[in-house]
Amino acid sequence: MLVSDIVRRNAQFFGDKHAVVVPGGATRTWAELDARTDRFANALTGLGLAKGDRIAIFAPNCGEYVEFFFATAKSGIIGAATNIRLAPYEISSYLSYVEPSAVLVHAELAETARAWLPDVKSAKRIIGFAGDHPFDLDLEQLIEAAPAETPAVAIDEDDIYQLGATSGTTGIPKGAILTHRNAIAAMLNWAAELPTPECGTALQCIPLFFNPGGPAGLHPVLMKGGRTVVPRAFDPAEFPCLVQEYKVTNTIIVPTMVQMVVSQPGVEDYDLSSLRGIISGGSPYVLDVLKQARQIIGNVIYPLYGMAESYSCGAVLRPENQFTEGTEQQIRQLSSVGKPYVLIKLRVVDPLGEDVPHDGKTSGEIWMSGDSMSPGYYRMEEETAKSREGEWFKTGDVAVIDSEGFITIVDRLKDMIITGGINVFSVEVERVLQDHPDVEQCAVIGVPHEQWGEAIHAVVLRRTGSALTEDELIEFAAQRLSGYKKPRSVEFVDGLPISATGKILKKELRAERTAGG
Structure with a gap:
């Protein structure tokens, strides 16, 4: 089974049911989504993109994202969704590695994209969408002008469907190859674990x-x-x-x-x-x-x-x-x-x-x-x-x-702290600190130390109104951890760097503290 089979089959059996709903915006049925993504795929191939080429998308959550997934599935063009929260250098570095032939840019992010687009030399076609934008190509116009027939592209389960950017916690993200087989297996895995009713709503x-x-x-x-x-x-x-x-x-x-x-x-x-x-x-x-x-x-x-x-x-x-x-x-x-x-x-x-x-x-x-x-x-x-x-x-x-x-x-493995030749798991220390009633969030990292190689350092966000001190928190940890596991220092901050999936970015914390000392 291919990812494109989902929209095609649903158009046949659930054609008049809603597929994509954007609050305050467009609603598309499965029949409309199937027809529209045929045109979307044909529009891309009409620009000269072919199976195996890459196309990036730079956008916040929007209905066009779902269309992008099915259009790439139908055309064999490999999708590369791009983290809009990365710095321009990080985005251009990742896309220079991926080498997309085209980039889809949401109108709201057009000015932001201009900071890195010139550095992505492979991207000869920039396509704007979802409003007024400064680019020559417009997605809606391309879709309207494209043929309505089913894209004539032979696709296999082991063909690359998307490139999944790794989290980038250790540098520029790597692109994990994700095939149609991978995608369908993942959805079946989730369907086996989750109650998923027919015609439910995600x-x-x-x-x-x-x-x-x-x-x-x-x-x-x-x-x-x-x-x-x-x-x-x-x-x-x-x-x-x-x-x-x-x-x-x-x-x-x-x-x-x-x-x-x-x-x-x-x-x-x-x-x-x-x-x-x-x-x-x-x-x-x-x-x-x-x-x-x-x-x-x-x-x-x-x-x-x-x-x-x-x-x-x-x-x-x-x-x-x-x-x-x-x-x-x-x-x-x-x-x-x-x-x-x-x-x-x-x-x-x-x-x-x-x-x-x-x-x-x-x-x-x-x-x-x-x-x-x-x-x-x-x-x-x-x-x-x-x-x-x-x-x-x-x-x-x-x-x-x-x-x-x-x-x-x-x-x-890369977050493990080696202090005095002993391995300390940062998560274990964090779980103890998180038990303190005045700790809202925390991250434990290793910082350079002349004697021990690394010292255990806690970066802590206190709960509103708390007057928790460094000595109090270290003593709290000392009562619950072996001596070599307790933090040697505590730093209170107003906020921790958080990824879009809710993970604390320890890479940033380590980089800042290494640079500072």
């Missing part, structure tokens, strides 16, 4: 430039003739309104976003009973937040573990394994990522590639395999080889497995 809260064309962009709800509601951006105050108005059944939001929603005044007054399954990744849930979310949203949250290279598939903590009350081991499961998806094979291995014991203590690197796994990085053979061991993708994440089979992430 609310798009995560930026569409993540997991392009995969679960974040084309929710498995769409495989059953459902619709996607695409607001311009996530707004915690608007979220319950949209759920109530559109009877949303599924969405994807990270834990910090859930916390923002359930903290909204009056959120209890909205009818959120339509919600069936919420995928939520990026970090484990704090017990109090999950309790509050269950009371307001329901027992419908599915914390996940995944990455661009796995099409966001990996492991999931299913609702039946989420205990807000129970034994110590049951409560501890909330900090785990659960167990592998149904179509994912997963191992935790030591440096020799041997499986670690399921004792909850012995750590190792997570290796994964399955049809949703990327076959490699675009035009990066050496990086691809480093990340593979036979059928296995080496994630770079360090974890332990307990006797019940629950997997707990303890750190990234």
